[in-house]
Amino acid sequence: MPLSIWHGKMDKQGIMECIRVLEELYGVVRAEKIDPVDLLIQTILSQNTSDRNSLRAFANLKRAFPGHEELLAAPVEEIADQIREGGLADIKAPRIKEALARIKQDRGSVTLAFLAKCGREKGLEYLQSLPGVGPKTASVVLLFAFGLPLMPVDTHVFRVSRRLGLIPEDATQKKAQEILEEWVPPEKYLSMHLNLIRHGRLICRARGARHEECPLRHICDCYLRATSLK
Numbered sequence: 001m002p003l004s005i006w007h008g009k010m011d012k013q014g015i016m017e018c019i020r021v022l023e024e025l026y027g028v029v030r031a032e033k034i035d036p037v038d039l040l041i042q043t044i045l046s047q048n049t050s051d052r053n054s055l056r057a058f059a060n061l062k063r064a065f066p067g068h069e070e071l072l073a074a075p076v077e078e079i080a081d082q083i084r085e086g087g088l089a090d091i092k093a094p095r096i097k098e099a100l101a102r103i104k105q106d107r108g109s110v111t112l113a114f115l116a117k118c119g120r121e122k123g124l125e126y127l128q129s130l131p132g133v134g135p136k137t138a139s140v141v142l143l144f145a146f147g148l149p150l151m152p153v154d155t156h157v158f159r160v161s162r163r164l165g166l167i168p169e170d171a172t173q174k175k176a177q178e179i180l181e182e183w184v185p186p187e188k189y190l191s192m193h194l195n196l197i198r199h200g201r202l203i204c205r206a207r208g209a210r211h212e213e214c215p216l217r218h219i220c221d222c223y224l225r226a227t228s229l230k
């Protein structure tokens with residue numbers, strides 16, 4: 001999307017300041033090596049639940065079925081039992097099993113390694129063709145497992161970006177991702193994504209943002225507008 005469509009309330013200098021402040025506050029994030037199939041399963045499990053619950057569900061699942069082939073061969077009811085702590089187990093279990101079955105049918109084994117050579121658009125297309133995988137899940141897998149240039153937008157990234165003035169008030173999540181990918185330098189996607197999530201959980205919370213503790217006040221559109229009205 002051309003940048004000219006959205007004349008953000010924050011300019012390029014503001015974005016770089018935002019990235020710098022967040023890295024100072026939460027650290028510079030480095031990519032870790034993650035198995036893409038595990039990451040896909042984890043991301044499906046993380047939908048509509050807390051990190052704590054989804055991590056527990058994933059740990060239970062790995063304990064019961066350490067290998068992807070074992071997991072694929074397991075009855076869907078047993079998969080659901082293992083992920084019960086993560087919520088929506090009866091929806092997520094068949095999605096996980098069907099996604100693994102589709103991958104095996106397409107690739108001959110349960111692997112997503114081929115995505116490393118697909119590029120971002122083909123990778124997104126393939127992942128989003130799997131059950132239970134939308135743009136956010138697909139972007140997370142491609143960014144974290146393969147380092148492809150994508151900026152996934154979850155609920156925290158969406159809220160904090162809107163408050164800061166990085167995206168318009170009425171942006172959809174799809175548009176938000178396009179704008180952030182245009183504004184943020186690609187080498188900072190991972191760091192910005194994770195740090196906006198941290199900031200959204202700890203300070204710029206959905207209910208009760210802690211403005212007074214926030215080191216982004218000087219560039220935050222929401223804060224500057226509110227204080228100029230006082």
Ligand code: SF4
Nearest residue numbers: 204209211214220223
């Ligand atoms: S100043 Fe307030 S609204 Fe702006 S980013 Fe910080 S906590 Fe969020």
